[in-house]
Amino acid sequence: MANNTYDAIVIGSGISGGWAAKELTGKGLKTILLERGRNIEHVKDYVNANKHPWELPHRGGKTQEMIENYPVLKRDYTLNEANLDYWVNEKESPYIESKRFDWYRGYHVGGRSLMWGRQSYRLSDLDFEANAKDGIAVDWPIRYKDLAPWYSYVEKFAGISGSKENIQHLPDGEFLPPMDLNCVEKDVAARLKTHYKGNRHLIIGRTANLTAAHNNRTNCQYRNKCWLGCPFGAYFSTQSATLPAAMATGNLTLRPHSIVTKILYDKDTKKARGVEVLDAETNQTYEYLAKVVFLNASTLNSTWVLMNSATDVWEGGLGSSSGQLGHNLMDHHFRAGAKGDVEGYEDKYYYGRRPNGIYIPRFRNVNGDQRDYIRGFGYQGSASRTGWGREIAEMGIGADLKEAMCEPGAWTMGINGFGETLPYHENMVKLSKEKKDKWGLPVLDISCELKENELKMRKDMANDAKEMLEIAGLKNVETYDAGYAMGQGIHEMGTARMGRDPKSSVLNQYNQVWDAPNVYVTDGAAMTSAGCQNPSLTYMAMTARAVDHAVSELKKMNI
Numbered sequence: 001m002a003n004n005t006y007d008a009i010v011i012g013s014g015i016s017g018g019w020a021a022k023e024l025t026g027k028g029l030k031t032i033l034l035e036r037g038r039n040i041e042h043v044k045d046y047v048n049a050n051k052h053p054w055e056l057p058h059r060g061g062k063t064q065e066m067i068e069n070y071p072v073l074k075r076d077y078t079l080n081e082a083n084l085d086y087w088v089n090e091k092e093s094p095y096i097e098s099k100r101f102d103w104y105r106g107y108h109v110g111g112r113s114l115m116w117g118r119q120s121y122r123l124s125d126l127d128f129e130a131n132a133k134d135g136i137a138v139d140w141p142i143r144y145k146d147l148a149p150w151y152s153y154v155e156k157f158a159g160i161s162g163s164k165e166n167i168q169h170l171p172d173g174e175f176l177p178p179m180d181l182n183c184v185e186k187d188v189a190a191r192l193k194t195h196y197k198g199n200r201h202l203i204i205g206r207t208a209n210l211t212a213a214h215n216n217r218t219n220c221q222y223r224n225k226c227w228l229g230c231p232f233g234a235y236f237s238t239q240s241a242t243l244p245a246a247m248a249t250g251n252l253t254l255r256p257h258s259i260v261t262k263i264l265y266d267k268d269t270k271k272a273r274g275v276e277v278l279d280a281e282t283n284q285t286y287e288y289l290a291k292v293v294f295l296n297a298s299t300l301n302s303t304w305v306l307m308n309s310a311t312d313v314w315e316g317g318l319g320s321s322s323g324q325l326g327h328n329l330m331d332h333h334f335r336a337g338a339k340g341d342v343e344g345y346e347d348k349y350y351y352g353r354r355p356n357g358i359y360i361p362r363f364r365n366v367n368g369d370q371r372d373y374i375r376g377f378g379y380q381g382s383a384s385r386t387g388w389g390r391e392i393a394e395m396g397i398g399a400d401l402k403e404a405m406c407e408p409g410a411w412t413m414g415i416n417g418f419g420e421t422l423p424y425h426e427n428m429v430k431l432s433k434e435k436k437d438k439w440g441l442p443v444l445d446i447s448c449e450l451k452e453n454e455l456k457m458r459k460d461m462a463n464d465a466k467e468m469l470e471i472a473g474l475k476n477v478e479t480y481d482a483g484y485a486m487g488q489g490i491h492e493m494g495t496a497r498m499g500r501d502p503k504s505s506v507l508n509q510y511n512q513v514w515d516a517p518n519v520y521v522t523d524g525a526a527m528t529s530a531g532c533q534n535p536s537l538t539y540m541a542m543t544a545r546a547v548d549h550a551v552s553e554l555k556k557m558n559i
Contacts, residue, residue, distance in 0.1 A: 006032045006253070008550075009275055009290040011260045011305065014111025016523040016539040017296035018238030018246075019154070023547035024294070025251035029554075032288055033246070034258040036280060036297075037107030040086075040114065042239035046229030048082050056081055075102055076488060083228055086115055092438040098447040102487035103300065109256055110238040111298060112490070115227045118208040118235050118355070119380065120160045121533035122151050126169040126366065131529050134374050137328060137423040138499045140528045141509035144171070150541035157245075158236040158540065159214040161356075162206030170361040170533070177211045178204045182350040184342050184383035184411055185358050188472040195471050200363050205356045205380065208236035215241065222352030235355070257281045259439060263293060263318055263519060265310035271518045271559065272318075278439055292518045292550050292559060296543070299524035300329075300429055303495040304444055306506075306513070306521075307431050317431075319496060319506040319513045319521075326430055328423035328497055329448050330530040332489035335482040336458045338465035339414030340474035342383060349385065349408060357382035360415065360468075362532055364460060373456040375422065377532050379465065381415035413474060417461030420532040421454055423494055427486070448486040458484075491535055493527035511546040518559040520546045 007029035010020045017033065024031045039045075053060045060082045062074065070090055073079040078087065088105040095103060106112045125144045132139040148171070155174040163178040181189060181204050189202035209220040217233035217240055226235050233240035246252040257280040264274045264287065274289035295302045303326055307317035314320045360379035364371050386409030427448040435443045462479035469477045499505020502514035511526050513519040522543040524535060553559045 004286065004288050006030045006288065006290045008032075008292045008294065009034065009288055010294045010296060011275065012111065012295070012297035012301070012523070013109045013238055013243070013254075014106070014296065014298055014523070015113045015116065015238070015536050016543045017111070017294070018113060018242035019540050019543040020294040020296055020522065020547060021246040021252055022242040023544055024551070025246040025249040027547070027551045028251065029292075029551065030251050030253075031246070032253045032255060032290070034260055034275070034277060034288070035109050035254070035256045036259040037109070037256060039109045039254070039256040040229070040239065042233070042244070043231045046231055049225060049228040049231050051082075072102055073104065075485070076104075078104055083115065093443075094435065094437060095443045096432055096435055096445040098445055099449050100485045101446040101448050102485050103446065103492070104487070104490050105298070109243075109254070113237040114229055114239065116536060117534065118226065119359070119534040120155075120158075120162075120206050120208050120537040121359075122171045122173060123147075123531045123533060123538055124169045124171050127529060127531040127533075130375065131423075136374075136529070137425075138497070138501070138504050138528060141498050141500045141505075146509075147538070147541050147545065150545040151537065154537065154540040154544055157215065158208055158241060159210045159217065160206055160208055160537070161211040163203055165201060165203055167201060167361055169366055173206065175206070176214065179207070179209070179211060179354055179356050180204070180351075181358065182383055183348045184345055184413060188383065188413065188469075189358075191472045192468055199367065200360065200468070202358055202360050205359045207356045209355055210234050217241070220355065222354055224353035224355040226355050259441070260297065260305055261285075261308060261441060263295070263305060263309040263516070264289075265313065265318055265516060267313060270516065272516050278441075280439065283439065291554060292520070294543075294547070294550075295519060295521045296523045299492040299495060300444055300446075302521055302523055302525040303429060304431070306496060308442070310515075314515070318519070319515050321515055322502060322504055322506060324497060324504060325506050326495050327425045327428045328494040329427040329429060329446070329486075330421045330423055330493040330527065331486050332418045332491045332530065332532065332534075333421055333450055333454050333458065333484045333486075334416055334418045334489055335484045336461040336480065337379065337381065337414060337416040338462060338469050338477055338479045339412060340469045340477035342411035342413055342474055345411050358415070364457075364464075371456075371460065373453045375420040375453070375457070375532065377417045377419035377457060377461050379415040379417050381413065383411060383413035385409055385411050413469065415465045415469065417458070417465065418489070418532055418534075419454060419457045419461055420530050421450065421486075423497070423529055424451060427494075429495055450484070450486065491524070491530070493524040493530050493535060496521050496525035497528045498526050499528060510549040511542060517553075518550075520550055522546045
């Protein structure tokens with residue numbers, strides 16, 4: 001094997017791993033980026049990005065074979081033929097559900113940065129102080145002021161479009177021009193603002209889609225095909241943004257098909273000396289050595305790597321000395337809200353297929369509001385007109401049907417709540433002692449569920465949505481709770497939380513593993529609480545901050 005020694009190792013190439021690679025290489029460190037799956041090259045490998053539904057064998061739908069082969073993916077909209085190869089082969093990489101958990105994974109270069117929803121919001125001190133104020137779990141070891149400059153740093157590079165609103169608990173960022181609300185959304189926003197005297201806000205989503213050319217990337221074309229990969233580079237992904245920047249330094253080595261099985265721990269120095277890698281194609285084992293390791297394999301896989309490391313020192317793995325590794329698993333619960341019909345806009349339409357919607361920031365348990373649960377929720381949704389796929393019962397065939405299909409249908413609007421899940425110790429993962437994956441590695445056993453606090457919140461998520469839509473003038477408004485299973489939000493967080501004390505947390509305030517200070521974990525595993533905002537922007541900011549710290553500590557020879 002050629003050179004196996006680097007300055008830095010990054011495990012995982014998704015949103016946070018891409019950022020770690022960019023920052024480390026940009027600061028001059030020779031870095032190897034290890035990805036367990038295949039390479040997906042920007043533009044060239046987005047094979048369905050420019051296809052219409054009728055150009056796909058099954059019009060983009062799902063087959064019986066797909067349903068059989070993907071028992072988890074089939075539970076939601078995620079199963080379709082257009083980007084099937086972006087999702088994990090579930091037979092090769094199974095897991096155990098002691099309690100149901102819908103785990104949607106992407107094992108390839110870029111990870112889920114190719115398929116994410118792109119909603120990008122800052123957390124605030126309402127979130128960072130929440131655990132301490134509520135006496136829940138442990139206190140975050142950082143506050144908003146610690147992360148604010150790093151939010152700005154990553155926003156400027158990634159390209160986040162949005163509007164400045166001056167909402168204290170949803171801090172403004174470094175935004176490109178916002179996308180437009182459509183005519184119905186603008187009127188609904190105005191009515192809510194008037195009725196609630198400015199205490200509730202309906203704004204355009206803050207999204208990692210470019211509204212202007214940015215960093216050699218083209219602006220969004222309003223195709224709404226982001227989940228197929230964007231040939232224009234118009235949304236932030238590893239492929240469009242961080243990987244090209246890292247490659248341009250000449251300091252990056254990318255190695256796909258590389259399953260990191262463990263971090264190599266040195267008992268004498270009490271540091272990591274590198275990683276062990278299993279080649280996913282040849283089953284050969286290799287070692288890579290480095291001064292610093294960034295673990296960004298995605299929440300549950302990062303915890304898996306820790307649990308499988310240094311087991312001769314700690315039975316529960318590297319970082320388990322606190323008893324918290326694998327615990328406090330969180331997600332955002334959703335699929336509860338309301339929808340209704342909009343009258344009076346039949347002569348109005350909108351431009352293109354906007355890959356973004358509206359956002360209503362949290363208003364429960366803030367500004368003096370008190371409920372019978374703690375924390376809160378925000379809403380995402382949109383107003384739109386039904387299209388050619390709608391059913392018109394009285395026009396089932398012929399010329400009248402064709403003519404009707406050429407006209408847009410009625411306006412509707414829906415809003416869907418996204419609620420915070422508390423970090424319960426008993427919501428957890430562990431390594432199975434019996435079940436193995438294709439490569440003979442132990443799989444995760446997941447046990448996780450909603451509890452009373454979230455169930456109470458879901459009632460408000462539905463009822464508050466109905467109230468707001470009716471106040472805005474919608475007709476035939478109906479609430480819904482479509483049911484939710486942990487994991488469906490695809491925002492899994494926790495299991496290697498940050499904290500102030502090595503006795504009650506896995507990571508310190510700079511995302512260093514207490515038990516091995518040259519190992520940093522900066523993906524969702526690090527989250528101490530969840531907030532109700534989409535979390536990916538926070539992972540980006542934490543990663544950039546942690547790399548800055550790591551390089552500073554290396555120069556001081558502290559790690």
